[in-house]
Amino acid sequence: MTGVTAWLEGSALGVWTRESPSIWAYPTILTLHTIGLGVLVGANAIIDFRLLGFAPRLPLPSLSPLYRFMWAGFAINAVTGVLLFVSSATTKARQPVFYVKLALIALALAITAAIRAFTTRDGLPGGAGADPVPPRTTRLAVLSLIVWTGAIVAGRLMAYL
Amino acid sequence: MNGFAAWLQSTALSRIIVQYPWIWPLCEIIHFIGLTLVIGIAGFFDLRLMGFMRRVPVAAARDLMPLAIAGFLMNLTTGATFFVGKPDQYVNNLAWWAKVFCLVLAGLNAMIFETTIGVRTMALGAGDDTPNAAKIVGAVSLASWLGVLYWGRMLPFIGNAF
Numbered sequence: 224m225t226g227v228t229a230w231l232e233g234s235a236l237g238v239w240t241r242e243s244p245s246i247w248a249y250p251t252i253l254t255l256h257t258i259g260l261g262v263l264v265g266a267n268a269i270i271d272f273r274l275l276g277f278a279p280r281l282p283l284p285s286l287s288p289l290y291r292f293m294w295a296g297f298a299i300n301a302v303t304g305v306l307l308f309v310s311s312a313t314t315k316a317r318q319p320v321f322y323v324k325l326a327l328i329a330l331a332l333a334i335t336a337a338i339r340a341f342t343t344r345d346g347l348p349g350g351a352g353a354d355p356v357p358p359r360t361t362r363l364a365v366l367s368l369i370v371w372t373g374a375i376v377a378g379r380l381m382a383y384l
Numbered sequence: 385m386n387g388f389a390a391w392l393q394s395t396a397l398s399r400i401i402v403q404y405p406w407i408w409p410l411c412e413i414i415h416f417i418g419l420t421l422v423i424g425i426a427g428f429f430d431l432r433l434m435g436f437m438r439r440v441p442v443a444a445a446r447d448l449m450p451l452a453i454a455g456f457l458m459n460l461t462t463g464a465t466f467f468v469g470k471p472d473q474y475v476n477n478l479a480w481w482a483k484v485f486c487l488v489l490a491g492l493n494a495m496i497f498e499t500t501i502g503v504r505t506m507a508l509g510a511g512d513d514t515p516n517a518a519k520i521v522g523a524v525s526l527a528s529w530l531g532v533l534y535w536g537r538m539l540p541f542i543g544n545a546f
Contacts, residue, residue: 250537262427379412
Protein backbone atom coordinates (compact mmCIF):
# COMPACT_ATOMS: atom_id res chain seq x y z
CA MET A 224 0.00 0.00 0.00
CA THR A 225 2.79 2.39 0.98
CA GLY A 226 4.57 1.65 -2.31
CA VAL A 227 1.52 2.54 -4.36
CA THR A 228 0.71 5.72 -2.42
CA ALA A 229 4.33 6.90 -2.51
CA TRP A 230 4.42 6.29 -6.27
CA LEU A 231 1.15 8.21 -6.72
CA GLU A 232 2.41 11.11 -4.62
CA GLY A 233 5.68 11.25 -6.57
CA SER A 234 4.00 10.99 -9.98
CA ALA A 235 3.90 14.02 -12.26
CA LEU A 236 0.20 14.45 -11.49
CA GLY A 237 0.78 14.26 -7.74
CA VAL A 238 3.63 16.77 -7.88
CA TRP A 239 1.67 19.17 -10.10
CA THR A 240 -1.45 19.04 -7.93
CA ARG A 241 0.55 19.59 -4.75
CA GLU A 242 3.29 21.96 -5.82
CA SER A 243 2.13 23.99 -8.81
CA PRO A 244 1.91 27.65 -7.78
CA SER A 245 -0.89 28.09 -10.33
CA ILE A 246 -4.29 29.14 -9.01
CA TRP A 247 -5.69 26.54 -11.44
CA ALA A 248 -3.99 23.67 -9.62
CA TYR A 249 -4.74 22.88 -5.96
CA PRO A 250 -7.00 25.90 -5.17
CA THR A 251 -9.25 25.29 -8.19
CA ILE A 252 -9.42 21.53 -7.61
CA LEU A 253 -10.43 22.16 -3.99
CA THR A 254 -13.04 24.74 -5.05
CA LEU A 255 -14.54 22.34 -7.62
CA HIS A 256 -14.65 19.63 -4.94
CA THR A 257 -16.69 22.02 -2.75
CA ILE A 258 -19.05 22.97 -5.61
CA GLY A 259 -19.55 19.28 -6.46
CA LEU A 260 -20.33 18.59 -2.81
CA GLY A 261 -22.92 21.38 -2.74
CA VAL A 262 -24.60 20.14 -5.94
CA LEU A 263 -24.57 16.42 -5.02
CA VAL A 264 -25.63 16.69 -1.38
CA GLY A 265 -27.82 19.75 -1.98
CA ALA A 266 -29.84 17.97 -4.70
CA ASN A 267 -30.16 14.95 -2.41
CA ALA A 268 -31.36 17.19 0.43
CA ILE A 269 -34.14 18.64 -1.77
CA ILE A 270 -35.60 15.19 -2.44
CA ASP A 271 -35.09 14.02 1.17
CA PHE A 272 -36.80 17.06 2.66
CA ARG A 273 -39.63 16.77 0.13
CA LEU A 274 -40.17 13.13 1.14
CA LEU A 275 -40.24 14.23 4.77
CA GLY A 276 -43.13 16.58 4.09
CA PHE A 277 -41.41 19.90 3.34
CA ALA A 278 -42.78 21.86 0.37
CA PRO A 279 -45.76 19.51 -0.24
CA ARG A 280 -46.78 21.56 -3.30
CA LEU A 281 -43.60 20.36 -5.01
CA PRO A 282 -44.50 17.43 -7.33
CA LEU A 283 -42.00 14.61 -6.76
CA PRO A 284 -41.79 13.55 -10.43
CA SER A 285 -40.81 17.13 -11.37
CA LEU A 286 -37.66 16.63 -9.27
CA SER A 287 -36.30 13.82 -11.44
CA PRO A 288 -33.84 16.15 -13.28
CA LEU A 289 -32.09 16.53 -9.91
CA TYR A 290 -30.61 13.05 -10.39
CA ARG A 291 -28.67 14.38 -13.37
CA PHE A 292 -27.28 17.13 -11.14
CA MET A 293 -26.33 14.50 -8.56
CA TRP A 294 -24.44 12.54 -11.21
CA ALA A 295 -22.66 15.71 -12.36
CA GLY A 296 -21.73 16.62 -8.78
CA PHE A 297 -20.55 13.08 -8.12
CA ALA A 298 -18.48 12.99 -11.32
CA ILE A 299 -16.80 16.32 -10.45
CA ASN A 300 -16.00 15.07 -6.97
CA ALA A 301 -14.77 11.66 -8.06
CA VAL A 302 -12.26 13.32 -10.42
CA THR A 303 -11.22 16.14 -8.05
CA GLY A 304 -11.21 13.69 -5.14
CA VAL A 305 -8.76 11.40 -6.94
CA LEU A 306 -6.53 14.43 -7.69
CA LEU A 307 -6.65 15.58 -4.05
CA PHE A 308 -5.82 12.03 -2.91
CA VAL A 309 -2.91 11.70 -5.32
CA SER A 310 -1.48 15.05 -4.13
CA SER A 311 -0.91 13.64 -0.62
CA ALA A 312 -1.60 9.92 -1.01
CA THR A 313 0.71 8.66 1.76
CA THR A 314 -0.81 10.99 4.37
CA LYS A 315 -4.44 10.44 3.37
CA ALA A 316 -4.06 6.65 3.08
CA ARG A 317 -3.00 6.63 6.75
CA GLN A 318 -6.01 8.66 7.93
CA PRO A 319 -8.79 6.43 9.38
CA VAL A 320 -11.29 9.26 8.79
CA PHE A 321 -10.56 9.03 5.03
CA TYR A 322 -11.86 5.45 4.97
CA VAL A 323 -14.84 6.49 7.10
CA LYS A 324 -15.60 9.16 4.47
CA LEU A 325 -15.36 6.66 1.57
CA ALA A 326 -17.61 4.18 3.41
CA LEU A 327 -20.19 6.88 4.17
CA ILE A 328 -20.22 7.99 0.51
CA ALA A 329 -20.73 4.39 -0.67
CA LEU A 330 -23.58 3.93 1.82
CA ALA A 331 -25.12 7.31 0.92
CA LEU A 332 -25.05 6.48 -2.81
CA ALA A 333 -26.81 3.16 -2.11
CA ILE A 334 -29.48 4.97 -0.07
CA THR A 335 -29.95 7.55 -2.85
CA ALA A 336 -30.35 4.75 -5.42
CA ALA A 337 -32.90 3.00 -3.17
CA ILE A 338 -34.89 6.22 -2.70
CA ARG A 339 -34.94 6.74 -6.45
CA ALA A 340 -36.09 3.16 -7.07
CA PHE A 341 -38.80 3.36 -4.39
CA THR A 342 -40.19 6.72 -5.51
CA THR A 343 -40.21 5.61 -9.16
CA ARG A 344 -41.88 2.28 -8.40
CA ASP A 345 -44.47 3.75 -6.04
CA GLY A 346 -45.30 6.34 -8.69
CA LEU A 347 -45.78 9.08 -6.12
CA PRO A 348 -48.06 11.61 -7.80
CA GLY A 349 -46.89 14.67 -5.90
CA GLY A 350 -49.01 17.72 -6.38
CA ALA A 351 -50.93 19.37 -3.58
CA GLY A 352 -49.61 17.32 -0.68
CA ALA A 353 -51.96 14.43 -1.42
CA ASP A 354 -49.25 11.81 -1.81
CA PRO A 355 -48.70 9.59 1.20
CA VAL A 356 -45.00 8.75 1.34
CA PRO A 357 -44.55 5.16 2.59
CA PRO A 358 -42.79 4.96 5.97
CA ARG A 359 -39.86 2.96 4.55
CA THR A 360 -39.19 5.83 2.12
CA THR A 361 -39.32 8.50 4.85
CA ARG A 362 -36.97 6.37 6.94
CA LEU A 363 -34.57 6.22 3.99
CA ALA A 364 -34.84 10.01 3.56
CA VAL A 365 -33.82 10.55 7.20
CA LEU A 366 -30.97 8.07 6.76
CA SER A 367 -29.89 9.81 3.54
CA LEU A 368 -29.66 13.21 5.28
CA ILE A 369 -27.70 11.69 8.18
CA VAL A 370 -25.23 9.71 6.04
CA TRP A 371 -24.57 12.49 3.49
CA THR A 372 -24.01 14.93 6.38
CA GLY A 373 -21.68 12.36 7.93
CA ALA A 374 -19.67 12.27 4.70
CA ILE A 375 -19.30 16.07 4.86
CA VAL A 376 -18.22 15.89 8.51
CA ALA A 377 -15.66 13.17 7.75
CA GLY A 378 -14.34 15.14 4.76
CA ARG A 379 -13.92 18.28 6.85
CA LEU A 380 -12.23 16.32 9.65
CA MET A 381 -9.58 15.10 7.17
CA ALA A 382 -8.09 18.60 7.45
CA TYR A 383 -7.80 18.34 11.23
CA LEU A 384 -7.21 14.69 12.23
CA MET B 385 -10.20 48.71 9.77
CA ASN B 386 -6.97 47.40 11.30
CA GLY B 387 -7.73 49.31 14.51
CA PHE B 388 -11.15 47.66 14.63
CA ALA B 389 -9.57 44.26 13.97
CA ALA B 390 -7.06 44.79 16.78
CA TRP B 391 -9.84 45.80 19.19
CA LEU B 392 -11.99 42.82 18.17
CA GLN B 393 -9.07 40.46 18.66
CA SER B 394 -8.52 41.80 22.17
CA THR B 395 -12.06 40.97 23.27
CA ALA B 396 -12.74 38.03 25.59
CA LEU B 397 -14.99 36.42 22.95
CA SER B 398 -12.21 36.43 20.36
CA ARG B 399 -9.81 34.82 22.82
CA ILE B 400 -12.32 32.11 23.71
CA ILE B 401 -12.85 31.23 20.02
CA VAL B 402 -9.14 30.59 19.43
CA GLN B 403 -8.47 29.15 22.89
CA TYR B 404 -10.43 25.92 22.39
CA PRO B 405 -9.01 23.91 19.47
CA TRP B 406 -12.34 22.21 18.72
CA ILE B 407 -14.33 25.42 18.09
CA TRP B 408 -12.76 26.18 14.69
CA PRO B 409 -13.19 22.68 13.15
CA LEU B 410 -16.74 22.46 14.54
CA CYS B 411 -17.62 25.80 12.92
CA GLU B 412 -16.00 24.66 9.64
CA ILE B 413 -18.18 21.54 9.64
CA ILE B 414 -21.34 23.60 10.26
CA HIS B 415 -20.19 26.13 7.63
CA PHE B 416 -19.97 23.34 5.00
CA ILE B 417 -23.39 21.90 5.91
CA GLY B 418 -24.87 25.41 5.63
CA LEU B 419 -23.06 25.91 2.30
CA THR B 420 -24.67 22.75 0.96
CA LEU B 421 -28.16 23.98 1.91
CA VAL B 422 -27.58 27.40 0.33
CA ILE B 423 -26.04 26.10 -2.91
CA GLY B 424 -28.51 23.20 -3.18
CA ILE B 425 -31.78 24.93 -2.30
CA ALA B 426 -31.14 28.50 -3.50
CA GLY B 427 -29.37 27.10 -6.59
CA PHE B 428 -32.44 24.96 -7.38
CA PHE B 429 -34.72 28.02 -7.18
CA ASP B 430 -32.26 30.07 -9.26
CA LEU B 431 -32.21 27.40 -11.98
CA ARG B 432 -36.03 27.36 -12.09
CA LEU B 433 -35.99 31.18 -12.41
CA MET B 434 -33.56 30.74 -15.31
CA GLY B 435 -36.12 28.50 -17.03
CA PHE B 436 -34.67 25.08 -16.22
CA MET B 437 -36.72 22.22 -14.70
CA ARG B 438 -39.98 23.69 -15.95
CA ARG B 439 -42.17 20.92 -14.54
CA VAL B 440 -41.51 22.52 -11.14
CA PRO B 441 -44.08 25.23 -10.20
CA VAL B 442 -42.07 28.34 -9.23
CA ALA B 443 -43.95 28.90 -5.96
CA ALA B 444 -43.39 25.24 -4.99
CA ALA B 445 -39.64 25.62 -5.53
CA ARG B 446 -39.76 28.69 -3.32
CA ASP B 447 -41.43 26.67 -0.52
CA LEU B 448 -38.02 25.09 0.16
CA MET B 449 -36.41 28.50 0.74
CA PRO B 450 -36.66 28.39 4.58
CA LEU B 451 -34.07 25.58 4.40
CA ALA B 452 -31.71 27.80 2.40
CA ILE B 453 -32.27 30.61 4.92
CA ALA B 454 -31.49 28.15 7.74
CA GLY B 455 -28.25 27.26 5.94
CA PHE B 456 -27.44 30.93 5.47
CA LEU B 457 -27.99 31.65 9.19
CA MET B 458 -25.72 28.70 10.08
CA ASN B 459 -23.04 30.24 7.89
CA LEU B 460 -23.58 33.79 9.12
CA THR B 461 -23.11 32.59 12.71
CA THR B 462 -20.07 30.40 12.04
CA GLY B 463 -18.61 32.98 9.63
CA ALA B 464 -18.95 35.67 12.32
CA THR B 465 -17.21 33.27 14.73
CA PHE B 466 -14.24 32.96 12.33
CA PHE B 467 -14.14 36.73 11.89
CA VAL B 468 -14.25 37.50 15.63
CA GLY B 469 -11.63 34.81 16.31
CA LYS B 470 -9.10 35.97 13.71
CA PRO B 471 -10.21 39.36 12.33
CA ASP B 472 -6.71 40.30 11.14
CA GLN B 473 -6.60 37.43 8.63
CA TYR B 474 -9.77 38.70 6.93
CA VAL B 475 -9.73 42.52 6.94
CA ASN B 476 -6.51 42.65 4.89
CA ASN B 477 -7.58 39.79 2.66
CA LEU B 478 -8.70 40.60 -0.90
CA ALA B 479 -10.56 37.28 -1.19
CA TRP B 480 -12.59 38.09 1.93
CA TRP B 481 -13.68 41.47 0.55
CA ALA B 482 -14.60 39.81 -2.76
CA LYS B 483 -16.66 37.27 -0.79
CA VAL B 484 -18.46 40.06 1.10
CA PHE B 485 -19.09 41.85 -2.21
CA CYS B 486 -20.70 38.69 -3.66
CA LEU B 487 -22.83 38.32 -0.49
CA VAL B 488 -24.07 41.91 -0.80
CA LEU B 489 -24.77 41.36 -4.51
CA ALA B 490 -26.80 38.20 -3.74
CA GLY B 491 -28.74 40.09 -1.05
CA LEU B 492 -29.48 43.14 -3.23
CA ASN B 493 -30.48 40.89 -6.13
CA ALA B 494 -32.95 39.00 -3.90
CA MET B 495 -34.37 42.30 -2.60
CA ILE B 496 -34.84 43.64 -6.13
CA PHE B 497 -36.58 40.38 -7.10
CA GLU B 498 -38.93 40.49 -4.10
CA THR B 499 -39.89 44.13 -4.63
CA THR B 500 -40.35 44.00 -8.42
CA ILE B 501 -41.17 40.79 -10.30
CA GLY B 502 -41.40 38.44 -7.28
CA VAL B 503 -45.19 38.17 -7.00
CA ARG B 504 -45.72 37.85 -10.76
CA THR B 505 -43.02 35.19 -11.10
CA MET B 506 -44.41 33.16 -8.21
CA ALA B 507 -47.67 32.70 -10.13
CA LEU B 508 -45.86 30.70 -12.86
CA GLY B 509 -46.89 27.06 -12.78
CA ALA B 510 -45.60 23.78 -14.13
CA GLY B 511 -44.49 24.05 -17.76
CA ASP B 512 -44.34 27.86 -17.78
CA ASP B 513 -41.24 29.56 -19.11
CA THR B 514 -39.91 32.48 -17.07
CA PRO B 515 -39.63 36.08 -18.33
CA ASN B 516 -36.18 37.41 -19.20
CA ALA B 517 -36.09 39.57 -16.06
CA ALA B 518 -36.52 36.44 -13.91
CA LYS B 519 -33.82 34.63 -15.90
CA ILE B 520 -31.41 37.51 -15.21
CA VAL B 521 -32.26 37.53 -11.48
CA GLY B 522 -31.72 33.75 -11.32
CA ALA B 523 -28.40 33.93 -13.16
CA VAL B 524 -27.12 36.82 -11.01
CA SER B 525 -28.15 34.97 -7.84
CA LEU B 526 -26.49 31.70 -8.90
CA ALA B 527 -23.32 33.52 -9.98
CA SER B 528 -23.13 35.48 -6.71
CA TRP B 529 -23.57 32.40 -4.50
CA LEU B 530 -20.94 30.50 -6.49
CA GLY B 531 -18.79 33.64 -6.10
CA VAL B 532 -19.27 33.53 -2.33
CA LEU B 533 -18.16 29.88 -2.35
CA TYR B 534 -15.23 30.54 -4.72
CA TRP B 535 -13.82 33.47 -2.74
CA GLY B 536 -14.40 31.62 0.53
CA ARG B 537 -12.32 28.74 -0.79
CA MET B 538 -9.66 31.20 -1.99
CA LEU B 539 -9.23 32.76 1.49
CA PRO B 540 -6.17 30.64 2.33
CA PHE B 541 -4.62 30.83 -1.13
CA ILE B 542 -4.95 34.53 -1.91
CA GLY B 543 -4.97 36.03 1.56
CA ASN B 544 -3.32 33.41 3.79
CA ALA B 545 -6.37 32.87 5.96
CA PHE B 546 -7.39 29.39 7.01
